[in-house]
Amino acid sequence: MAKPKRYAVILAAGKGTRMKSKLYKVLHPVMGRPMVQHVIEQLNPMNLDKMITIAGHGAEKVAEHIGNESEMVLQEDQLGTGHAVLQAEKLLKNEDGTTIVVCGDTPLITSETYQALFDYHEQQGAKATILTAKAPNPTGYGRVIRNDRNEVERIVEHKDAKDTELLVDEINTGTYCFDNKELFEALQHVSNDNVQGEYYLPDVIEILQSRDEKVSAFQTSDFEETLGINDRVALAHAEKTLKKRINEKHMRNGVTLIDPDNTYISPDVIIEQDVLIQPGSIIKGKTSIKAGAEIGPHSEIDHCYVGEGAIIKQSVAKNSHLGDRVQIGPYSHIRPEASIGDEAKIGNFVEVKKSSLGDRSKVSHLSYIGDAEVGSNVNIGCGTITVNYDGKNKYMTTVEDDAFIGCNSNLVAPVTIGEGSYVAAGSTITKDVPGNALSIARARQANKEGYASRIRNQKKE
Template identity: 75%
Template sequence: MANRYAIILAAGQGTRMKSNLYKVLHPVMGRPMVQHVIDQLEQAQLDEMVTIVGHGAEKVAEHIGDQSRLVIQDEQLGTGHAAMQAEDVLGNQDGTTIVVCGDTPLITSETYQALFDHHEQENAKATILTAKAPTPAGYGRVIRNEKNEVERIVEHKDASEQERQIDEINTGTYCFDNKTLFQVLKQVSNDNAQGEYYLPDVIEIAKKANQKVSAFMTADFEETLGINDRVALAQAEKSMKKRINENHMRNGVTIIDPDHTYIDPDVKIEQDVIIHPGSIIGGKSVIKSEAEIGPHSEIRNCSIGENSVVKQSVATDSTIGKRVKIGPYAHIRPEAAIGNEAKVGNFVEVKKADIGDGSKVSHLSYIGDADVGNNVNIGCGTITVNYDGKNKSLTTIEDDAFIGCNSNLIAPVTVGKGSYVAAGSTITKHVPDDSLSVARARQTNKEGYASKIKNRK
């Protein structure tokens, strides 16, 4: 197999996006669109990948790291000029180079691989990735001769009425013999209305030099969508969402309403998981078998164990064990670890806290900066008071403790094994094992005093 290289054209400002964010960093299903391109190209076993960037190069570098070499195009003078910026890196190499736009996140690794294979089998100097467009207006048309060979590409505005009837379009993705690409790029002229150097001109120049030009048609036009504005961005999001959801469903996941379920590309979901409508699962989350998510739950970078249920809740950067019940309306904040068979109920917030196996925080509580043991019961309205305005401190509740309703545990403090805290207590000192702690004001009743208050009004 010939050496393989890739050039990603990602220097455009994307003015039609009307955004301060660099165009190719706009996310599609939680991942920058250029990252989708790079991830799919990597599977083609490339020898070198070069990404051409312009404005915002530093931010692109932050996202893609060492996955691709970056080359800066100081002036944006067209796609041909952009590709030429890779000459110092690739110009002397033998092999095949694919040129891809950084705003085409839907093209799959299978399509890239098929394009490479077709180009090399045809022994072509240039190969165009084409597609049948249902509404080809605005696209460059691929003109073939009587032998079905590619003659040229004609832009829509320059096409005759007969040529505009052609529905095979140029997707803007190409394979080239690497040395031929850089030789021909030097012949591309900017004698046009925009004064730019266009990459498609390479096809016409190569054809006039009697070099073989081929075309490979992808069966899925939707894959080739280029994103130039927020409308196309939404279309890409919808297409990517459908692709991801269908893949999970084919692998044994039940998604009740795929149109209203959003799952990022890096999420791993085991079979027999049920996902209800309105759920968003992002980052590098892992959902184990027979778990149930939603409706209307948001999960990011979480591990959720077998047979656990997260209902109408938010969980971020946390670990949830097996057979756990979360929600409805719970908030699991970063660095929480919920043990097996635990319960975090409605309107409970957990932050940077370990909740042990079998423990329950059933409703209306805040558990932050806490180490909660096994089989602990935390009553309604309990607060671990972790912040004194300057420092955060740890609350420890040991195994089998029982915390009564409306208790304040003023950290740092420990409630010992098997101990009880009476409802309404404010605990400021450590509670020994097997104790009852009562810390509340003595009740005083003044009979008949209510009438005096009413008469005063």
Template identity: 70%
Template structure:
């Protein structure tokens, strides 16, 4: 196999997106378009991957990091001019260069691998990835001769009426003999409606030199769509969602309503998990077998244990154990560590806290910056008062402790193992193991006081 190189075109601003965010950074299923492209290319065992950046160059570099080398296209003078910016890095290399647009997030490494293999097998100087488009508007057309050979590729703005009727489109993805590519790019002119240097003109120049030009047509047009506006972005989102959901369902996950379930590309889900509608699962989330997610649940960058149930709740950047019950309407904030068989009920918020096995926070509580032991029962309305206006402080609750309803635990404070905190208490001192702590005002009843107040109101 010859050496392989890739050039990703990601320099355009994308004015049709009407956005402050550069086009290739718009996300599809939670991942920027250009990241999708680079991730797929990096599965091809490339010798070099170069991204051409322009508008938003630093933000694109920040996104891709060390996954690519970079060159800058200072002026937006067309796709041919963009590829030419990689000349210093590739000009003298032997092998094959694949050129891909950074706004084609649905392309898969399997299609790109098939394109490269076809190019090598044909011994061509250039190979074009084409597709049959139901509506080819906006795409360059592939014009064939009577022998079914590619005669030329014409951009829409330069096409005749007959050429505009052609449905085979240029997807904007190509393979080239690398040295031929850079030798030919220097011959490309900008004598066209846009005044730009078109990469497809390389094909015509090579053809005139009697070099072999090949075509590889993919059977999946949807995979090749380019995203130039918000309408196309929504179409790409829908198609990517369908692809991801079908992958999980074929691997043994039950998704009861795929059209209304959103699962990011980095999510791992084991067999026999059930996902109900309205759920959004993103980041590097891992969901173990027989868990139940949803309906209407958002999970981001979490580990969710087997047989755990999370309903109508939000969880982010946390670890959740096995056979846990969460929700409805709970909020698991970052750095929560939830043990096995824990119950977190409705309107409970947990932040940067550890809840060990079999502990319960059933409703209407805030547990932040806390270490909660095993078998603890935390009553309704309990608050770990962790913030003094300047710093956060830690609350510790020992194994088998019982925290009565409507208690305030003012950190830093420790409630010992097996201790009881009476309902309505405000605790600002440590509670020893197996002690009962009562910290509330003594009740006073003033007989007939309300009667006097009511009389005053009438008077």
């Protein structure tokens, strides 16, 4: 028997006034990713035949974020959840199969839950299946009322519930599976005869039940994952929940987090076994950290490759490649497009930008390396600056293998420091230095005996 086709409709048209924000509701980030993006990514493993996002306010911005991952339909007038689903009618009406309807502001529902809901719905042969959960405090939620055979009898909104029904703690989460054709046929009969004058999706459940069609309910064991984000308080709660979920996954995979409550790891990060992450660390984007590395305390890594055994302390690195057994920090700043070779050292208060540093090279403290190609086994002394910018254009500095740059040197680009050469401390280098040469570019020292006393006496007068 062929597997039924599967579709998804994501409801993402609400303005989200309780967020009190100019940013469109479903674009508010959770762990660095828009909440609607979490929904899409958790639905992707379902191998859907079609995914449709219903957008309204800020539709252009939503389209920018979801790209080609989902088709998008505009709901010009927000007339309720039933009306929102009806916007997908042209794309889905005549299709056989199962359609899941989810809210774009529920970023915590996992692919495992979606899969279980689909499977249960199809196994039951139901026309509709409600995703339910046991709520610790069901106040405000619609209650799922079951009959003696444990079948769904009706959904009662909190304001309409009787005293006995208010005692029920199984709630409607707002996520459903439907027989696709039955869904769009029933939507034609949904009325807006209510206080809000809107078309509500749960009315489809009543319509199907009035026709003696089977309506089932699948209860997830985790109430928290079904939470919708309606304000900043809920947003913070979702952030905390997802952070805990991600951190626990890494710890179970062999990563040591000294203080998980104060460690932030975004969903796309890949971390190998025996990595140690100290408190206060933030690891974002598509970062990859190899085995045995140590991050933190208080380091921020964003879109970086971090090699095996690397150590990064109290530092910031973004869009860069950090090799095996490098030592970064404390208080270093690795800016975009930097490449730090194996066993290299970037010490305290060093900034590296759009530069490569070869294997075993050192920039130990208080230096700026920008727009530079530095070879292997190079020592760059304290206070060295690559002078790369003339106010209009950027220029390259090249330091070849085994060179030694003395402290407080200025390398005025474009310039090349040859292999094995020495630059004397305090030099301002404006011309190329040949290999194995010693370059001294500083004023001759002159000592004027007794001059300091004359200056002090003048100040007293």
